[in-house]
Amino acid sequence: MKQPLHAGFQRPQQVALLGLHKSPATIALVIALVAVVAVGVLLKRSATGLKLQSVGLSPTASRRLGIPVQAYRFGSLTVAGAFSGVAGGLIVATAPFVLAEGFSSGFGFTGLVVGLLARGSMTAVACVSLLLGFLVSGGINLQLAVGVPASTVSVVESVLIILIAGASIWTTTTVRSRTKEAVLA
Template sequence: MPPPPLPPSAPAPSSAPRAALPRLAPLLGHPVSVGLLAVVLAGTAGLGLVLGAGTTPATAWNALAEGMFGSPYAIGSSLNSAAVLALIATGFTAAHRAGLVNVGGEGQLCAGGLAAAAVGLALPAGVPAVLGVPLVLVAGFAAGAAWAGIAARLRTRRGTSEVITTLLLNFIGVGLVSVAVHEEALLRQPVTSSETLPQSAPLPEGARLPLIGGIESPATAIVVIAALAAVITGVVLRRTAVGLRLRSVGHSPAASARLGLPVARLETGGLAFAGGAAGVAGAGLVAMAPSVLAEHFSSGYGFSGLVVGLLARGSLTAVAAVSLLFGFLTNGGINLQLAAGVPASSVQIVQSLLVLFVAAAMFATTRNRSTS
């Protein structure tokens, strides 16, 4: 008698969902996906701040858009802000390629602005722009590079963390600017009355950055300089032996030294370039309207540029994109307060949340990859 047939086995659970997860993981962890998710979450938080201020979302959006794109003046101001951020972030990216974290952009920017003001005011009144503008910018680069060089020397000679030294040098740089614009023996303009502001005299015409957008737009040559700096730096880091050596030092200084690479020189050069780029940004701030060195002229650009560099994650293309985003948001936030009654600090809160969300997503993605 033949054995009874076996009962049909239950169908095995489909492995399609499990198989789909690994395929979706790279997409979910892609920088573009992470950035879009962070923008959505930060935008939702910004909407809550707008509603809390008693303003309708439509009114707030119109005010923000007007401040960013509503006029040639708004666009030019936003481009200038984005260019300053891009210069600082470009320098940060170059130093980070060598394994260094430059958090001293604010102090280096102040050093560059201070040197640019000193050189610009020492020039004769009739100096041609073809001579005056390069001198001001070179002075800013040299001062910023020298300021970062202090931290570089302490790292290569004494092993001191550049994070600590560049951070502390920020406060000294800001303090030096404050002293310079308050002392008539230094850079303060002659005091003619009690209403004379503690700032330097205006730079001569030949030391001021030329406009690139016409009379209606305040966009200056700093936009072109920042774009060229990002492109050239990207080419050097990706296509030249210097970029390869910086990457090697960033991966392993000890192994690079065993291969015969001048580790100390490469680290010093990377950090000095970061300081020089921030110094050019400071010189640009002084050389654009109103062309004076004033207390708090930096407006926190050094720290914002650091954030741009961190968000860009080593990509010069991302540096340009994030700089434009932050530059336009900053300018739009000013009009948001004036036209809609929403505090301009709301934009700073949204930017901070954007950074936190991106950082959290990066941490989660890295952790999932390490445990998989």
């Protein structure tokens, strides 16, 4: 019997589909939702979450309260890296099922945008992620069906970011000016 080229190599298993009618959604969506809920509960309902928020807002005050700032920073970055590894593994094990050069297509930038727009809310993380995912998916479909340039999605995403950031700055400065007017009156 002829030996295979790579003895002992087994083809990895592909991530299972959710089973929705005509949907390519996999259990990666369920894993992401469970992770969002778990992190949200940890951050909002536990002492560890309160300490993490304290370290993020004021490391000096946290240090004075006896919180090991470096340990919490290291732990939070380690957990974030682990979540990124799981996400990358799920990406490789889903639709393309290959690890190709340049496969990320800006996922790191999109993750940063999601984090900045969510502003610490896990509910907002889920909503912004879905919004940007729908935007990218719709852009790919528009590119294939109508011939819209691929850069259009990046432009729309950038305009969206500018509008949300501008609205945030505007509401923050409006609240400050109203507070000053109330103090002076």
